[in-house]
Amino acid sequence: MRIRILAQSVLVGLLLAVTAQAQTVTVMGSTALGPIVKKAAEDFMKANPGVQIAVSGGGSMTGLNQVTSGGCHIGISDVFATPDQEKAGVKNHNIVVQPFTLIAHPGVGVKSLTSLQAEQVFTGKITNWKEVGGKDQKIVRVIRPESSGTRAVQKKEILHDHDFTKDVLIQDSTGAVVNSVATTIGAVSFVELEHLEKNKVRVSGIAYNGAECSNEAVKSGKYPIFSFGHAYTNPAKLSDPKVKQAAEAFLAYILTPAFQQNVVLKAGYLPVDYVKILKTKL
Amino acid sequence: MNDSSESTLAATKPLDAVSGTKRIQPVLPVFRQSRLHRLADRWSHLLFLACSLLVVALIGGILFFLATRGLAAFFPLAGNTGRTLSFSEVFLTTDWAPSSDRFGILPFVAGSLAVTGLALLVAAPTGILTGVFIAKLAPPWMRTLMRQVMDLLVGIPSVVYGIFGLTVILPLVSRTWLTNAPASGFAISAMILSVMIVPTIVSLATDAFESLPPSLDEGSQALGSSRWQAIWHVLMPAAKPRLLTATVLGLGRAIGEAMAVQMVIGNNPQWIALMRESTDRAPFLRALFTPAATLTTELVQELPNTAAGSPWNNVLFAMGLLLYLLTMVLILTTRRLGRGQEA
Numbered sequence: 184m185r186i187r188i189l190a191q192s193v194l195v196g197l198l199l200a201v202t203a204q205a206q207t208v209t210v211m212g213s214t215a216l217g218p219i220v221k222k223a224a225e226d227f228m229k230a231n232p233g234v235q236i237a238v239s240g241g242g243s244m245t246g247l248n249q250v251t252s253g254g255c256h257i258g259i260s261d262v263f264a265t266p267d268q269e270k271a272g273v274k275n276h277n278i279v280v281q282p283f284t285l286i287a288h289p290g291v292g293v294k295s296l297t298s299l300q301a302e303q304v305f306t307g308k309i310t311n312w313k314e315v316g317g318k319d320q321k322i323v324r325v326i327r328p329e330s331s332g333t334r335a336v337q338k339k340e341i342l343h344d345h346d347f348t349k350d351v352l353i354q355d356s357t358g359a360v361v362n363s364v365a366t367t368i369g370a371v372s373f374v375e376l377e378h379l380e381k382n383k384v385r386v387s388g389i390a391y392n393g394a395e396c397s398n399e400a401v402k403s404g405k406y407p408i409f410s411f412g413h414a415y416t417n418p419a420k421l422s423d424p425k426v427k428q429a430a431e432a433f434l435a436y437i438l439t440p441a442f443q444q445n446v447v448l449k450a451g452y453l454p455v456d457y458v459k460i461l462k463t464k465l
Numbered sequence: 466m467n468d469s470s471e472s473t474l475a476a477t478k479p480l481d482a483v484s485g486t487k488r489i490q491p492v493l494p495v496f497r498q499s500r501l502h503r504l505a506d507r508w509s510h511l512l513f514l515a516c517s518l519l520v521v522a523l524i525g526g527i528l529f530f531l532a533t534r535g536l537a538a539f540f541p542l543a544g545n546t547g548r549t550l551s552f553s554e555v556f557l558t559t560d561w562a563p564s565s566d567r568f569g570i571l572p573f574v575a576g577s578l579a580v581t582g583l584a585l586l587v588a589a590p591t592g593i594l595t596g597v598f599i600a601k602l603a604p605p606w607m608r609t610l611m612r613q614v615m616d617l618l619v620g621i622p623s624v625v626y627g628i629f630g631l632t633v634i635l636p637l638v639s640r641t642w643l644t645n646a647p648a649s650g651f652a653i654s655a656m657i658l659s660v661m662i663v664p665t666i667v668s669l670a671t672d673a674f675e676s677l678p679p680s681l682d683e684g685s686q687a688l689g690s691s692r693w694q695a696i697w698h699v700l701m702p703a704a705k706p707r708l709l710t711a712t713v714l715g716l717g718r719a720i721g722e723a724m725a726v727q728m729v730i731g732n733n734p735q736w737i738a739l740m741r742e743s744t745d746r747a748p749f750l751r752a753l754f755t756p757a758a759t760l761t762t763e764l765v766q767e768l769p770n771t772a773a774g775s776p777w778n779n780v781l782f783a784m785g786l787l788l789y790l791l792t793m794v795l796i797l798t799t800r801r802l803g804r805g806q807e808a
Contacts, residue, residue, distance in 0.1 A: 242769040252773075265772060267546065323647050328732065329564050330770030330777070346565070349739045352649055352756045353732035355766045359631075366636045367647050 207235040208430045212246015212259035213332065215357065215375060216412045219279065219450050220259055223437045226446075230436075234429045243332045246415070247273070253420035256430045260413045261332025272419045278437050279412040280453035282376040283336055284396035285389040286361070288368055292317035295390035301341050304371060307348025312369060320369035324351045325360050332410075333357065337373045340408045361386060377451025398448065402457050412452065528789065535786035538568075538779035546774035555780060561734035563767075563777040570784055572737045576651075576759040577788070580730070581720045583655035588662045588719075589712045595663070596670025596711075597696055601682070612671070618664035627728035630657040635729060643754060649731030652753035657725050662715035669711030673704040706802075713799040717792055723761035731756020732766060760788045 210220055217240050224236035241249070243260040250258030251268045261281070264273050285301060287293065291312045296304065303309040305324055313319045326347060327334040338344060352367070354360045357374050364370040365385035376396050379388050388396060391408060400406035414434055421427040436442060443454035537544035539552060550568055558569030599611045630653060638648040681703055685695040701708075733739065733756035740752055764785055771778040 244770040244772055248773050268772075321646060328766040328770070329562070330767045346562075349733070349735035349742070351733055351735075352647060353734075353758075353766070355727060355732070359728070362631065366632065367639065370647070 206233055206425060206429065207237055208257065208426060208433055209255040210236060210238045210257040210259060210414075211241050211249045211255040213243045213261050213412070214240045215261055215281070215332070216259045216279070219412075219447065219452065220414075220437070222446055222450070223433070223442060226442070227433050227436045231429075231432070234433075236429075236433055242330075244330060250415045250417050250420075253417065256416065256421060256426060257434070258415040260415060261410065262335055263413065264415060268415075271417070273415045273417045276414045276416070276434050276438075277411040277455050278414045278434070279443075279447050280401070280409050280455060280457055281412055282396055282398065282401045282406065282409040282453060283333070283340070283373060284376050284379050284408070285341075285371065285373055285391060286364055286379050286386045287371045287389050288364055289385070289387045290318065291320060291369060291371070291387075293389060294387075295393055298341075298392050301391060302343055302345065305337070305342050305347055306345050307350060310350075323367050323370040324348065325354055325363045325367070325370050325372040326351050327357070327360065328353055328355065333373065333375070336408075336410045341373060375451070380451055398451075398453055401453055409453070411455070528786075531782060531786040531789055534779060535783035537774075538776055538783050544774055545776070545779060547776040547779075550776055550780065555783065559737040561763075563771075563780070566776075568776065568780045570760075570780065570787075572734050573758055573760045573763050573784060574787070575737065576730075576757045577720055577761065577791075579757075580651050580654050580658060580726060580759055581716060583651055584658035584662060584719045585712065585716055587655065588659035588666055588715055591659070592663045592666025592711065592715065593670045593708055595667045596674055596708075597700070599667070599671045600674035601696060601700070602692075612668075615664045615667050615671075619668065623661060623722055623725040624728075626657050626661050627725035630654075630725065630729040646754070647731070647756070648754055649729060649756045650752075650754040651730070651757055654726045654730040657729055658719045658722060661722065661725060662718050665718055666711045666715045669714060670704075670708055673707035673711065674700060676707070677703050709799055709802060713796060716795060720792060720795075721761060721788070723765045726759060727762040727765050730758065730762055732758045732762050734758045734763065760784050764788075 210224070217238060221238045224238050228234060228236055243262050246255070246258030246260045247262075247264055247268055248258075249255040251264075251271050251273055258273070259278075264275065285296065293312055293315055296315060300309065300315050304315070304322055305326075309315060310322055311319065312322055324347070326337065338347070352363060352370075354363050357378050360372050360374060361378055361382050364372045365382065371389070376398075379386065379396070390396070391406065394400050394406045396406050396408070401409055414437070416430060416434070418427075421430065438455065440454075440456075443456070447454050533542070534544055536542065538550050538555065541549050548566070555568050555570055556574075557571065558567070559571045560567045560569045561572060595611075599608055599615075603611060634653055634657070635648050638653060639646060642648075677700060681699050682695055685699040686692075690698070736755050736757035740748065740755060743751060764781055767777070768781050771781060
């Protein structure tokens with residue numbers, strides 16, 4: 184008897200869960216964009232009680248893969264979709280602008296690099312900080328793995344598509360990169376601006392062509408290195424109209440001026456509209 | 466099953482009634498007589514069977530999954546949306562640059578073997594000698610203490626060792642020995658790994674020595690051997706198969722470890738090429754402190770970020786398959802070795 188009641192309640196619970204699931208929008212992908220999307224989800228759910236937004240990580244490519252195959256409704260990513268994925272019908276929405284900056288161990292004695300110096304530091308032509316006006320310390324380049332979105336931006340913007348030198352240290356996440364740079368003498372790396380601002384005591388920023396990275400510098404066009412944070416949807420796989428509506432409403436919410444101005448800016452990103460003013464190609 | 470038990474019940478009752486004497490009943494376990502418990506008995510039997518089958522199915526399933534995804538790199542299977550690679554370009558070249566279409570995994574294989582070998586070189590003698598000490602030489606209070614400490618150490622999660630290595634050992638070594646060059650590489654990774662596997666080896670080695678019959682020890686001492694001779698010439702050979710097993714279990718833990726190694730090794734897939742280019746006069750020493758990579762560290766870093774079905778992703782699965790097979794072969798050969806020694 185007790186078992187029957189238990190079974191019934193489990194069934195009812197499952198049914199409830201299934202009906203609740205119908206209103207759930209799943210978001211997967213970039214761990215860098217995760218916090219800001221989670222914040223958006225919290226605010227959005229407060230304003231729209233019937234809707235659940237479930238945000239999980241996994242990495243940029245996971246987000247793209249999953250949204251392509253229909254495994255999640257929205258895939259967030261630091262990188263652009265591959266041609267194959269575009270062919271499969273995924274749709275890009277730019278949600279934020281991420282400024283990137285060079286960082287170094289506080290003791291290297293260099294405050295600024297020209298674009299050529301920065302390129303040569305990472306291609307291996309420059310191996311000691313004294314060659315660029317710093318202390319006599321070996322340059323230790325800390326970079327992200329090949330599959331990382333940050334590394335893709337770095338290769339394009341800093342190395343101008345040249346190959347990295349083989350003499351590198353590789354760290355899995357931006358957090359680990361910052362740790363490594365803070366504890367390794369002579370270390371240099373490339374991270375999102377927000378990570379420098381959070382760790383100003385432990386690592387120092389390096390200006391690029393004399394321009395220090397800041398939101399204002401990016402906005403005014405003085406500082407050229409930034410990329411988009413993307414959210415992808417796959418309209419072909421969004422068969423449930425309710426979910427589709429919720430997902431679209433959620434993306435629209437992220438792009439509202441209120442969210443972009445109040446939350447995105449504070450989190451160390453830039454609102455997407457800013458690039459309309461910018462003339463740099465991405 | 467129902468029929469037979471009912472018939473025994475039926476058989477015992479009339480027997481008592483007919484004879485009328487007080488016979489000593491065979492003491493049947495109570496649960497045998499309750500239908501519910503009999504059912505529970507049968508179902509639990511099935512449950513245990515199902516659990517053990519599940520484990521077998523899981524191992525087989527993982528192998529199958531790894532094989533289908535991993536082999537897709539080399540054959541135009543369903544899981545392959547990109548170029549089909551040749552075995553030689555993957556297993557025999559040292560150039561890993563997947564975004565430039567170069568997929569040599571030799572650095573990772575060599576890295577895994579090197580770091581595991583180095584760790585064992587330190588951990589096996591240390592662990593076995595500690596085992597001897599705990600089992601045969603230590604005073605009782607110390608024995609209990611050491612055992613407890615070892616059990617505690619086994620339970621520490623690997624990421625803790627990793628953080629310790631990253632924030633304490635690396636900066637320390639870099640500052641004191643290496644004139645501020647980064648210390649990431651095989652030396653520190655192997656050191657951290659050996660600290661991780663020593664407790665496992667110690668626990669098993671202690672068991673091995675304690676399970677030896679005391680007559681061995683006593684006999685050899687009665688024949689006039691010193692303590693050292695008894696340990697070295699009698700106890701060690703007698704415990705050898707189990708010591709080998711202890712070492713292999715440590716080896717298994719070391720080769721499969723990802724987190725701790727990943728944090729301190731430097732993760733540079735181009736380490737072999739880098740070594741070749743270097744003009745250092747002490748290449749072996751330099752190799753110890755060159756940022757390198759292993760199978761596990763590369764999997765941890767790249768697998769979540771590559772597109773499914775791409776050659777890159779498939780090669781990573783092939784690396785997983787290789788790791789699986791490597792561990793299997795190691796365990797099986799050692800088991801055979803151990804058995805040979807015992808006979």
